[in-house]
Amino acid sequence: MNAYRAKPLRYPWPPMLYLTSILTAMLAGRIAQLPPIPSPFPFVLPSLGFAIAMLAVTLDIWAVRTLMQRQTAVLDSGCARYLVTCGPFRFSRNPIYLGYTLFTMALGLISGNSWFFIAAILSVTATRVIAIPSEERHLEARFGFDYETYRKRTRRWI
Template sequence: MNAYRAKPLKYPWPPMLYLTGILTAMLAGRIAALAPIPSPYGFALSSVGLAILLAAVMLDVWAVRTLIGRQTPVSDCRCARHLVTCGPFRFSRNPIYLAYTLFAVALGLISGNSWFFVAALVSLGATRLIAIPREERHLEARFGFDYDSYRKRTRRWI
């Protein structure tokens, strides 16, 4: 595949998709609440949500630090300089998107707003359709066999 034809994303779609999903979930929760999370479990679910939120932030920071440490742009709009297969990228090809999804789920558990679960799924699906195929074509064009081997041994999410 020609590296010129497989450019990185033109816009930072994933952060925009997740931010739009989170803002929409907040608005939808105020306008038309879905089935609320049962209150007897509220404290326990909020505690689980807080733990997931912290895990999501830690995963995101770990992934970003790993990319920076390997002199590879964090932005998916810039050309990858190196194929990063260490840190959280050993376990997931998309740890930052996984962190975004966990963050949205955590907000749903903490707030009791079920729209966050819908937002997480829709954002995940949109990222899967819009961003990931282009990113994978770019990485395959840049790193060829090395990326193909990495893709075969590392799952997309977890």
């Protein structure tokens, strides 16, 4: 297989999957509310949610900046020019998806809408099934042994 032709995805699915899940959770929260998350103090969960949201946004910005500095594709539909193993990619093979997931869960804590946690689980599952296998095939075809070594030493999520 030609590694340059083995693009990971034709369409950047993960951002759309997470956006769709967030919008669906918002709609579901209006139609059929789930029991709220219990908290001893009303400000604790929203404050925790804001902290997690800041962490998620920081992680995403760090990951995108690292990819741009290494002059490789940020969107899943582009061909990777370099195998990036520094920055947040030292700790996670998918730090951007991890950031999306954390942000979705943070919205649940901020809003008190439990549907966001269900949305996060569904988004992780859909990303795991739709996007990650083709991305990993692309990286394996493109970088071979180097990617195998990276994959063995770095966890997929955290």
